[in-house]
Amino acid sequence: MSKFPKGFLWGGATAANQLEGGYREGGKGLSIADALPGGPERFKIANQPDFDWQLKPDQYTYPNHAGIDHYHRFREDIALFAEMGFKCYRFSIAWSRIFPQGDETEPNAAGLEFYDQIVAECLKYNIQPVITISHYEMPLNLVTTYGGWKNKQLIGFYERFARTVLTRYYKQVKYWMTFNEINSALHFPVMGQGLVASNGANDMQNIYQAWHNQFIAGAKAVQIGHQLDPTLKVGCMLLYATTYSYNANPVNQLATLKQNQAFNQFCGDVQVRGAYPSYTESLLQQYGFSFNDLDTTADELALLKANPVDYIGFSYYMSATVDVTGETQDKASGNLIGGVKNPYLKASDWGWQIDPTGLRIALNEMYQRYQKPLFVVENGLGAKDEISADHQVNDNYRIDYLRKHIEAMAGAVDDGVDLMGYTPWGCIDLVSASTGQMSKRYGFIYVDLDDNGQGTLNRYPKKSFSWYQQVIQSNGAKL
Numbered sequence: 013m014s015k016f017p018k019g020f021l022w023g024g025a026t027a028a029n030q031l032e033g034g035y036r037e038g039g040k041g042l043s044i045a046d047a048l049p050g051g052p053e054r055f056k057i058a059n060q061p062d063f064d065w066q067l068k069p070d071q072y073t074y075p076n077h078a079g080i081d082h083y084h085r086f087r088e089d090i091a092l093f094a095e096m097g098f099k100c101y102r103f104s105i106a107w108s109r110i111f112p113q114g115d116e117t118e119p120n121a122a123g124l125e126f127y128d129q130i131v132a133e134c135l136k137y138n139i140q141p142v143i144t145i146s147h148y149e150m151p152l153n154l155v156t157t158y159g160g161w162k163n164k165q166l167i168g169f170y171e172r173f174a175r176t177v178l179t180r181y182y183k184q185v186k187y188w189m190t191f192n193e194i195n196s197a198l199h200f201p202v203m204g205q206g207l208v209a210s211n212g213a214n215d216m217q218n219i220y221q222a223w224h225n226q227f228i229a230g231a232k233a234v235q236i237g238h239q240l241d242p243t244l245k246v247g248c249m250l251l252y253a254t255t256y257s258y259n260a261n262p263v264n265q266l267a268t269l270k271q272n273q274a275f276n277q278f279c280g281d282v283q284v285r286g287a288y289p290s291y292t293e294s295l296l297q298q299y300g301f302s303f304n305d306l307d308t309t310a311d312e313l314a315l316l317k318a319n320p321v322d323y324i325g326f327s328y329y330m331s332a333t334v335d336v337t338g339e340t341q342d343k344a345s346g347n348l349i350g351g352v353k354n355p356y357l358k359a360s361d362w363g364w365q366i367d368p369t370g371l372r373i374a375l376n377e378m379y380q381r382y383q384k385p386l387f388v389v390e391n392g393l394g395a396k397d398e399i400s401a402d403h404q405v406n407d408n409y410r411i412d413y414l415r416k417h418i419e420a421m422a423g424a425v426d427d428g429v430d431l432m433g434y435t436p437w438g439c440i441d442l443v444s445a446s447t448g449q450m451s452k453r454y455g456f457i458y459v460d461l462d463d464n465g466q467g468t469l470n471r472y473p474k475k476s477f478s479w480y481q482q483v484i485q486s487n488g489a490k491l
Protein backbone atom coordinates (compact mmCIF):
# COMPACT_ATOMS: atom_id res chain seq x y z
CA MET A 13 0.00 0.00 0.00
CA SER A 14 1.28 3.44 -0.87
CA LYS A 15 2.09 5.78 1.98
CA PHE A 16 2.19 8.74 -0.37
CA PRO A 17 -0.84 10.98 -0.87
CA LYS A 18 -2.81 10.96 -4.10
CA GLY A 19 -1.39 13.55 -6.48
CA PHE A 20 2.11 13.21 -5.01
CA LEU A 21 4.51 15.03 -7.33
CA TRP A 22 6.99 12.42 -8.55
CA GLY A 23 9.48 13.79 -11.05
CA GLY A 24 13.05 14.90 -11.52
CA ALA A 25 15.13 18.07 -11.27
CA THR A 26 17.68 19.92 -13.38
CA ALA A 27 19.15 23.44 -13.70
CA ALA A 28 19.48 25.41 -16.93
CA ASN A 29 23.22 26.05 -16.69
CA GLN A 30 24.02 22.38 -16.13
CA LEU A 31 22.16 20.88 -19.08
CA GLU A 32 21.00 23.39 -21.67
CA GLY A 33 24.20 24.34 -23.44
CA GLY A 34 23.52 26.80 -26.28
CA TYR A 35 25.27 29.33 -24.07
CA ARG A 36 25.35 32.00 -26.78
CA GLU A 37 22.25 31.02 -28.73
CA GLY A 38 18.97 32.89 -28.88
CA GLY A 39 20.60 36.08 -27.64
CA LYS A 40 21.66 34.58 -24.31
CA GLY A 41 24.20 36.54 -22.28
CA LEU A 42 26.97 35.00 -20.19
CA SER A 43 26.04 33.70 -16.78
CA ILE A 44 28.34 33.16 -13.83
CA ALA A 45 28.25 29.41 -14.56
CA ASP A 46 29.45 30.05 -18.12
CA ALA A 47 32.62 31.63 -16.74
CA LEU A 48 33.44 28.87 -14.26
CA PRO A 49 36.26 26.58 -15.41
CA GLY A 50 35.55 22.85 -15.56
CA GLY A 51 37.14 20.43 -13.12
CA PRO A 52 37.16 19.79 -9.38
CA GLU A 53 39.23 22.93 -8.72
CA ARG A 54 36.66 25.29 -10.24
CA PHE A 55 35.69 27.09 -7.02
CA LYS A 56 39.26 27.30 -5.79
CA ILE A 57 40.22 28.93 -9.09
CA ALA A 58 37.26 31.32 -9.10
CA ASN A 59 38.05 32.36 -5.54
CA GLN A 60 41.57 33.54 -6.33
CA PRO A 61 41.76 37.28 -5.67
CA ASP A 62 42.96 37.98 -9.23
CA PHE A 63 40.40 35.82 -11.02
CA ASP A 64 38.90 38.26 -13.56
CA TRP A 65 35.94 36.28 -14.99
CA GLN A 66 37.06 36.70 -18.62
CA LEU A 67 36.67 33.52 -20.67
CA LYS A 68 40.08 31.93 -21.26
CA PRO A 69 39.48 28.96 -23.55
CA ASP A 70 43.25 28.42 -23.97
CA GLN A 71 43.62 27.89 -20.26
CA TYR A 72 40.35 26.29 -19.10
CA THR A 73 37.50 24.11 -20.30
CA TYR A 74 33.90 25.32 -19.90
CA PRO A 75 31.55 22.32 -19.69
CA ASN A 76 28.49 24.48 -19.01
CA HIS A 77 28.78 26.06 -22.48
CA ALA A 78 27.55 22.92 -24.20
CA GLY A 79 25.90 21.20 -21.23
CA ILE A 80 24.23 18.08 -22.60
CA ASP A 81 22.76 20.08 -25.48
CA HIS A 82 19.28 20.04 -23.97
CA TYR A 83 18.76 23.36 -25.77
CA HIS A 84 18.40 21.37 -29.00
CA ARG A 85 17.29 18.01 -27.58
CA PHE A 86 14.70 19.01 -24.98
CA ARG A 87 11.88 17.26 -26.85
CA GLU A 88 13.68 13.92 -26.71
CA ASP A 89 14.58 14.47 -23.04
CA ILE A 90 11.08 15.44 -21.92
CA ALA A 91 9.65 12.49 -23.87
CA LEU A 92 11.92 10.21 -21.81
CA PHE A 93 10.74 11.90 -18.59
CA ALA A 94 7.17 11.25 -19.76
CA GLU A 95 8.02 7.62 -20.41
CA MET A 96 9.13 7.31 -16.79
CA GLY A 97 5.73 8.73 -15.84
CA PHE A 98 6.89 12.06 -14.38
CA LYS A 99 4.08 14.02 -12.77
CA CYS A 100 6.29 17.09 -12.56
CA TYR A 101 9.60 18.37 -13.87
CA ARG A 102 11.68 20.87 -11.92
CA PHE A 103 13.88 23.06 -14.12
CA SER A 104 15.23 26.58 -13.91
CA ILE A 105 14.98 29.54 -16.24
CA ALA A 106 18.39 30.92 -17.16
CA TRP A 107 18.18 34.57 -16.10
CA SER A 108 20.76 35.41 -18.80
CA ARG A 109 18.44 34.09 -21.55
CA ILE A 110 15.71 36.49 -20.46
CA PHE A 111 17.86 39.47 -19.43
CA PRO A 112 21.26 38.76 -21.02
CA GLN A 113 23.11 41.41 -19.00
CA GLY A 114 20.69 41.35 -16.09
CA ASP A 115 20.07 45.10 -16.11
CA GLU A 116 18.06 45.60 -19.32
CA THR A 117 14.55 47.02 -19.10
CA GLU A 118 13.07 44.75 -21.79
CA PRO A 119 13.33 40.95 -21.88
CA ASN A 120 14.90 38.99 -24.71
CA ALA A 121 12.01 37.54 -26.73
CA ALA A 122 13.98 34.55 -28.03
CA GLY A 123 14.78 33.47 -24.48
CA LEU A 124 11.13 33.52 -23.51
CA GLU A 125 10.19 31.62 -26.65
CA PHE A 126 12.59 28.84 -25.64
CA TYR A 127 10.87 28.38 -22.27
CA ASP A 128 7.43 28.64 -23.95
CA GLN A 129 8.42 25.46 -25.75
CA ILE A 130 9.73 23.71 -22.63
CA VAL A 131 6.52 24.49 -20.72
CA ALA A 132 4.35 23.41 -23.67
CA GLU A 133 6.29 20.18 -24.07
CA CYS A 134 5.80 19.31 -20.37
CA LEU A 135 2.09 20.09 -20.48
CA LYS A 136 1.70 17.96 -23.59
CA TYR A 137 2.50 14.96 -21.35
CA ASN A 138 0.60 16.27 -18.30
CA ILE A 139 3.90 16.95 -16.57
CA GLN A 140 3.58 19.92 -14.22
CA PRO A 141 6.50 22.32 -14.56
CA VAL A 142 8.12 23.33 -11.26
CA ILE A 143 10.27 26.38 -11.92
CA THR A 144 13.31 27.59 -10.01
CA ILE A 145 13.58 31.27 -10.86
CA SER A 146 17.28 31.49 -10.05
CA HIS A 147 19.52 28.42 -9.90
CA TYR A 148 23.23 29.31 -9.65
CA GLU A 149 23.19 31.18 -12.99
CA MET A 150 22.92 34.94 -12.51
CA PRO A 151 24.03 37.08 -15.47
CA LEU A 152 27.80 37.52 -15.25
CA ASN A 153 27.46 41.27 -15.70
CA LEU A 154 25.69 41.45 -12.34
CA VAL A 155 28.80 39.96 -10.78
CA THR A 156 31.47 41.94 -12.60
CA THR A 157 29.75 45.34 -12.86
CA TYR A 158 27.55 45.33 -9.78
CA GLY A 159 29.51 43.14 -7.35
CA GLY A 160 26.87 40.44 -6.92
CA TRP A 161 23.97 40.27 -4.48
CA LYS A 162 25.51 42.52 -1.85
CA ASN A 163 24.41 45.35 -4.16
CA LYS A 164 20.80 46.38 -3.52
CA GLN A 165 20.24 47.21 -7.19
CA LEU A 166 19.98 43.48 -7.80
CA ILE A 167 16.63 43.44 -6.00
CA GLY A 168 15.10 45.50 -8.80
CA PHE A 169 16.77 43.45 -11.54
CA TYR A 170 15.55 40.19 -10.03
CA GLU A 171 12.07 41.65 -9.51
CA ARG A 172 11.87 42.50 -13.21
CA PHE A 173 13.05 39.02 -14.17
CA ALA A 174 10.65 37.30 -11.74
CA ARG A 175 7.72 39.48 -12.83
CA THR A 176 8.46 38.70 -16.48
CA VAL A 177 8.48 34.93 -16.08
CA LEU A 178 5.70 34.74 -13.50
CA THR A 179 3.43 36.86 -15.68
CA ARG A 180 4.21 34.82 -18.75
CA TYR A 181 3.69 31.38 -17.20
CA TYR A 182 1.44 31.69 -14.14
CA LYS A 183 -1.56 30.30 -15.98
CA GLN A 184 0.36 27.13 -16.86
CA VAL A 185 2.80 26.77 -13.98
CA LYS A 186 1.58 26.44 -10.41
CA TYR A 187 4.84 25.67 -8.53
CA TRP A 188 7.76 28.08 -8.26
CA MET A 189 10.90 28.52 -6.17
CA THR A 190 12.75 31.78 -5.66
CA PHE A 191 16.45 30.89 -5.19
CA ASN A 192 18.15 27.51 -5.34
CA GLU A 193 19.86 26.47 -2.09
CA ILE A 194 19.96 30.03 -0.80
CA ASN A 195 21.72 29.00 2.43
CA SER A 196 24.63 27.40 0.57
CA ALA A 197 26.20 30.88 0.41
CA LEU A 198 27.44 30.40 3.96
CA HIS A 199 30.17 28.13 2.59
CA PHE A 200 29.82 28.77 -1.08
CA PRO A 201 28.80 32.33 -2.02
CA VAL A 202 30.04 32.23 -5.62
CA MET A 203 27.16 30.69 -7.51
CA GLY A 204 24.19 31.87 -5.50
CA GLN A 205 25.33 35.38 -4.60
CA GLY A 206 27.97 36.20 -7.20
CA LEU A 207 30.44 36.87 -4.38
CA VAL A 208 34.06 35.85 -4.80
CA ALA A 209 37.30 36.82 -3.10
CA SER A 210 37.79 39.73 -5.51
CA ASN A 211 34.44 41.32 -4.66
CA GLY A 212 34.14 40.68 -0.98
CA ALA A 213 33.20 37.06 -0.32
CA ASN A 214 35.69 36.89 2.53
CA ASP A 215 33.71 39.41 4.55
CA MET A 216 30.75 37.68 6.21
CA GLN A 217 28.86 40.95 6.40
CA ASN A 218 28.65 40.94 2.60
CA ILE A 219 27.15 37.46 2.63
CA TYR A 220 24.47 38.47 5.12
CA GLN A 221 23.79 41.70 3.23
CA ALA A 222 23.45 39.67 0.05
CA TRP A 223 21.06 37.31 1.82
CA HIS A 224 18.96 40.20 3.06
CA ASN A 225 18.72 41.55 -0.48
CA GLN A 226 17.77 38.09 -1.75
CA PHE A 227 15.13 37.70 0.98
CA ILE A 228 13.54 40.97 -0.15
CA ALA A 229 13.75 40.00 -3.82
CA GLY A 230 12.22 36.61 -2.99
CA ALA A 231 9.40 38.25 -0.99
CA LYS A 232 8.67 40.40 -4.05
CA ALA A 233 8.43 37.26 -6.19
CA VAL A 234 5.98 35.75 -3.69
CA GLN A 235 3.96 38.98 -3.75
CA ILE A 236 3.88 39.15 -7.56
CA GLY A 237 2.94 35.47 -7.80
CA HIS A 238 0.05 35.86 -5.39
CA GLN A 239 -1.16 39.05 -7.07
CA LEU A 240 -1.34 37.16 -10.35
CA ASP A 241 -3.04 34.14 -8.80
CA PRO A 242 -3.56 33.69 -5.05
CA THR A 243 -3.44 29.90 -5.48
CA LEU A 244 0.07 29.94 -6.96
CA LYS A 245 2.60 28.14 -4.75
CA VAL A 246 5.86 30.02 -4.41
CA GLY A 247 8.44 28.30 -2.24
CA CYS A 248 11.97 28.84 -0.98
CA MET A 249 14.70 26.28 -1.61
CA LEU A 250 17.21 25.23 1.04
CA LEU A 251 20.20 22.93 1.14
CA TYR A 252 19.44 20.80 4.18
CA ALA A 253 22.09 18.65 5.82
CA THR A 254 20.80 17.02 8.97
CA THR A 255 23.42 17.80 11.57
CA TYR A 256 24.46 15.53 14.44
CA SER A 257 26.73 15.94 17.38
CA TYR A 258 29.65 13.50 17.20
CA ASN A 259 28.90 12.43 20.78
CA ALA A 260 26.99 13.33 23.93
CA ASN A 261 29.52 15.93 25.01
CA PRO A 262 27.31 18.98 25.77
CA VAL A 263 29.91 21.24 24.18
CA ASN A 264 29.47 19.39 20.88
CA GLN A 265 25.71 19.39 21.35
CA LEU A 266 25.68 23.17 21.72
CA ALA A 267 27.94 23.58 18.69
CA THR A 268 25.52 21.37 16.73
CA LEU A 269 22.60 23.55 17.75
CA LYS A 270 24.52 26.64 16.61
CA GLN A 271 25.48 25.04 13.32
CA ASN A 272 21.86 24.13 12.71
CA GLN A 273 20.82 27.73 13.30
CA ALA A 274 23.55 29.13 11.07
CA PHE A 275 23.17 26.73 8.18
CA ASN A 276 19.95 24.74 8.15
CA GLN A 277 17.59 27.18 9.82
CA PHE A 278 18.49 30.85 9.35
CA CYS A 279 17.41 31.37 5.71
CA GLY A 280 14.34 29.16 6.12
CA ASP A 281 13.28 30.96 9.29
CA VAL A 282 13.36 34.33 7.54
CA GLN A 283 11.57 33.20 4.38
CA VAL A 284 8.98 30.95 6.03
CA ARG A 285 8.17 33.14 9.05
CA GLY A 286 8.76 36.47 7.32
CA ALA A 287 11.00 37.76 10.11
CA TYR A 288 14.56 37.45 11.35
CA PRO A 289 14.82 34.82 14.10
CA SER A 290 15.62 35.54 17.76
CA TYR A 291 19.19 34.23 17.44
CA THR A 292 20.11 36.59 14.56
CA GLU A 293 22.14 39.01 16.64
CA SER A 294 24.17 36.30 18.37
CA LEU A 295 24.85 34.73 14.99
CA LEU A 296 26.13 37.97 13.48
CA GLN A 297 28.12 38.97 16.55
CA GLN A 298 30.37 35.95 16.12
CA TYR A 299 31.53 37.51 12.85
CA GLY A 300 32.01 40.86 14.56
CA PHE A 301 29.05 42.85 13.27
CA SER A 302 25.49 43.59 14.25
CA PHE A 303 22.14 43.41 12.49
CA ASN A 304 22.13 47.24 12.62
CA ASP A 305 25.22 47.26 10.40
CA LEU A 306 23.18 45.73 7.58
CA ASP A 307 21.35 47.98 5.16
CA THR A 308 17.71 47.15 5.88
CA THR A 309 14.64 49.38 5.89
CA ALA A 310 11.33 49.22 7.75
CA ASP A 311 9.51 48.93 4.42
CA GLU A 312 11.62 45.92 3.46
CA LEU A 313 10.98 44.19 6.76
CA ALA A 314 7.24 44.82 6.34
CA LEU A 315 7.35 43.34 2.83
CA LEU A 316 9.11 40.27 4.19
CA LYS A 317 6.52 39.86 6.93
CA ALA A 318 3.64 40.13 4.47
CA ASN A 319 5.05 37.63 1.97
CA PRO A 320 6.25 34.39 3.50
CA VAL A 321 6.71 31.43 1.17
CA ASP A 322 3.99 28.82 0.62
CA TYR A 323 6.17 25.74 0.94
CA ILE A 324 9.73 24.67 1.60
CA GLY A 325 11.62 23.02 -1.22
CA PHE A 326 14.93 21.53 -0.22
CA SER A 327 17.80 19.40 -1.41
CA TYR A 328 19.04 16.53 0.69
CA TYR A 329 22.14 14.52 -0.16
CA MET A 330 23.96 13.89 3.10
CA SER A 331 24.18 14.64 6.78
CA ALA A 332 26.93 16.39 8.72
CA THR A 333 28.56 15.64 12.05
CA VAL A 334 30.00 18.21 14.46
CA ASP A 335 32.95 17.73 16.77
CA VAL A 336 34.43 20.97 18.08
CA THR A 337 36.20 19.29 20.96
CA GLY A 338 38.53 17.41 18.64
CA GLU A 339 37.56 13.93 19.84
CA THR A 340 38.07 12.54 16.35
CA GLN A 341 40.54 13.59 13.70
CA ASP A 342 38.61 11.84 10.98
CA LYS A 343 37.45 14.67 8.71
CA ALA A 344 34.67 14.20 6.17
CA SER A 345 35.89 14.93 2.68
CA GLY A 346 34.18 16.32 -0.39
CA ASN A 347 31.38 17.48 1.84
CA LEU A 348 30.25 21.08 1.35
CA ILE A 349 29.21 21.28 4.97
CA GLY A 350 32.52 20.04 6.31
CA GLY A 351 32.67 18.42 9.73
CA VAL A 352 33.90 14.99 10.72
CA LYS A 353 33.15 11.49 9.51
CA ASN A 354 30.17 9.78 11.02
CA PRO A 355 31.35 6.26 11.94
CA TYR A 356 27.87 4.84 11.19
CA LEU A 357 27.73 6.05 7.59
CA LYS A 358 29.28 5.17 4.26
CA ALA A 359 30.17 7.82 1.73
CA SER A 360 29.75 8.24 -2.03
CA ASP A 361 32.75 8.20 -4.39
CA TRP A 362 32.96 11.95 -3.81
CA GLY A 363 32.93 11.62 -0.01
CA TRP A 364 29.31 12.70 0.57
CA GLN A 365 28.03 10.73 3.57
CA ILE A 366 24.96 8.69 2.66
CA ASP A 367 22.23 8.85 5.28
CA PRO A 368 18.60 8.03 4.39
CA THR A 369 17.49 8.15 8.04
CA GLY A 370 18.82 11.69 8.09
CA LEU A 371 16.20 12.58 5.48
CA ARG A 372 13.40 11.35 7.74
CA ILE A 373 14.88 13.42 10.55
CA ALA A 374 15.16 16.47 8.25
CA LEU A 375 11.52 16.18 7.22
CA ASN A 376 10.40 15.94 10.85
CA GLU A 377 12.64 18.79 11.98
CA MET A 378 11.40 21.13 9.28
CA TYR A 379 7.74 20.22 9.52
CA GLN A 380 7.68 20.62 13.28
CA ARG A 381 9.38 23.99 12.91
CA TYR A 382 7.27 25.45 10.11
CA GLN A 383 4.06 23.43 9.64
CA LYS A 384 4.17 24.19 5.94
CA PRO A 385 4.27 21.65 3.11
CA LEU A 386 7.68 20.25 2.23
CA PHE A 387 8.98 19.27 -1.19
CA VAL A 388 12.17 17.20 -1.64
CA VAL A 389 13.34 18.89 -4.84
CA GLU A 390 16.82 17.32 -4.98
CA ASN A 391 18.29 14.05 -3.78
CA GLY A 392 20.49 11.49 -5.45
CA LEU A 393 23.78 9.72 -5.78
CA GLY A 394 26.62 11.14 -7.85
CA ALA A 395 28.44 8.05 -9.11
CA LYS A 396 30.72 6.80 -11.86
CA ASP A 397 28.64 4.67 -14.22
CA GLU A 398 29.99 2.00 -16.56
CA ILE A 399 28.16 1.55 -19.84
CA SER A 400 28.41 -1.78 -21.69
CA ALA A 401 28.90 -2.20 -25.44
CA ASP A 402 25.15 -2.70 -25.83
CA HIS A 403 24.45 0.48 -23.81
CA GLN A 404 23.34 -1.07 -20.53
CA VAL A 405 24.05 0.69 -17.23
CA ASN A 406 23.41 -1.53 -14.21
CA ASP A 407 23.20 1.21 -11.60
CA ASN A 408 22.02 -0.92 -8.69
CA TYR A 409 23.88 1.38 -6.26
CA ARG A 410 21.70 4.29 -7.42
CA ILE A 411 18.51 2.28 -7.07
CA ASP A 412 19.58 1.26 -3.58
CA TYR A 413 20.30 4.89 -2.59
CA LEU A 414 17.00 6.19 -3.95
CA ARG A 415 14.95 3.29 -2.55
CA LYS A 416 16.25 3.92 0.96
CA HIS A 417 15.56 7.65 0.70
CA ILE A 418 12.02 7.03 -0.56
CA GLU A 419 11.47 4.63 2.35
CA ALA A 420 12.66 7.39 4.66
CA MET A 421 10.14 9.79 3.08
CA ALA A 422 7.39 7.20 3.58
CA GLY A 423 8.42 7.00 7.23
CA ALA A 424 8.15 10.77 7.54
CA VAL A 425 4.69 10.72 5.97
CA ASP A 426 3.77 8.17 8.67
CA ASP A 427 5.19 10.60 11.21
CA GLY A 428 2.61 13.15 10.03
CA VAL A 429 4.76 15.26 7.70
CA ASP A 430 2.96 17.03 4.84
CA LEU A 431 5.12 16.09 1.85
CA MET A 432 4.25 17.37 -1.63
CA GLY A 433 6.64 15.56 -3.90
CA TYR A 434 10.03 14.20 -4.83
CA THR A 435 12.24 15.28 -7.73
CA PRO A 436 15.60 13.43 -7.68
CA TRP A 437 18.51 15.50 -8.92
CA GLY A 438 19.89 15.27 -12.42
CA CYS A 439 17.20 12.92 -13.68
CA ILE A 440 19.26 12.97 -16.86
CA ASP A 441 23.08 13.06 -16.54
CA LEU A 442 24.34 16.65 -16.58
CA VAL A 443 27.34 18.78 -15.65
CA SER A 444 28.18 18.66 -11.93
CA ALA A 445 27.85 22.02 -10.18
CA SER A 446 30.74 21.58 -7.76
CA THR A 447 33.24 19.79 -10.00
CA GLY A 448 32.18 20.63 -13.56
CA GLN A 449 32.46 16.92 -14.38
CA MET A 450 30.22 14.75 -16.53
CA SER A 451 31.65 11.64 -14.88
CA LYS A 452 29.75 12.48 -11.66
CA ARG A 453 26.43 11.12 -12.85
CA TYR A 454 23.04 11.22 -11.13
CA GLY A 455 20.64 10.36 -13.94
CA PHE A 456 18.13 7.70 -14.83
CA ILE A 457 19.26 8.47 -18.38
CA TYR A 458 22.88 8.06 -19.44
CA VAL A 459 24.28 10.77 -21.70
CA ASP A 460 27.24 9.77 -23.85
CA LEU A 461 29.56 12.64 -23.02
CA ASP A 462 32.84 12.62 -21.09
CA ASP A 463 34.74 15.15 -18.99
CA ASN A 464 36.58 16.38 -22.09
CA GLY A 465 33.37 17.13 -23.95
CA GLN A 466 33.73 14.05 -26.17
CA GLY A 467 30.82 11.75 -27.02
CA THR A 468 27.80 11.26 -29.25
CA LEU A 469 25.38 12.91 -26.77
CA ASN A 470 23.10 9.92 -27.31
CA ARG A 471 20.71 9.18 -24.45
CA TYR A 472 20.38 5.64 -22.97
CA PRO A 473 17.96 4.66 -20.18
CA LYS A 474 19.80 3.05 -17.25
CA LYS A 475 18.44 0.19 -15.13
CA SER A 476 17.16 2.81 -12.66
CA PHE A 477 14.93 4.23 -15.44
CA SER A 478 12.47 1.32 -15.40
CA TRP A 479 12.82 0.99 -11.63
CA TYR A 480 11.74 4.63 -11.14
CA GLN A 481 8.96 4.11 -13.67
CA GLN A 482 7.42 1.41 -11.44
CA VAL A 483 7.96 3.56 -8.34
CA ILE A 484 5.89 6.32 -9.93
CA GLN A 485 3.31 3.93 -11.33
CA SER A 486 2.72 2.43 -7.88
CA ASN A 487 2.82 5.85 -6.15
CA GLY A 488 5.85 4.71 -4.18
CA ALA A 489 4.51 1.31 -3.13
CA LYS A 490 6.82 -0.79 -5.34
CA LEU A 491 10.37 0.00 -4.43
Ligand code: BG6
Pocket residue numbers: 027030148192193251327390394437443444445446447452
Ligand atom coordinates in the same frame (compact mmCIF):
# COMPACT_ATOMS: atom_id res chain seq x y z
C1 BG6 B 1 22.92 20.95 -5.46
C2 BG6 B 1 22.65 21.91 -6.58
O1 BG6 B 1 23.88 21.52 -4.64
O2 BG6 B 1 23.47 19.72 -5.70
C3 BG6 B 1 22.80 21.33 -7.97
O3 BG6 B 1 21.42 22.56 -6.45
C4 BG6 B 1 23.95 20.34 -7.96
O4 BG6 B 1 22.96 22.39 -8.87
C5 BG6 B 1 23.60 19.21 -7.01
O5 BG6 B 1 24.28 19.85 -9.22
C6 BG6 B 1 24.63 18.10 -6.95
O6 BG6 B 1 25.89 18.63 -6.73
P1 BG6 B 1 27.12 18.31 -7.69
O7 BG6 B 1 28.17 19.20 -7.24
O8 BG6 B 1 27.40 16.88 -7.47
O9 BG6 B 1 26.64 18.61 -9.07
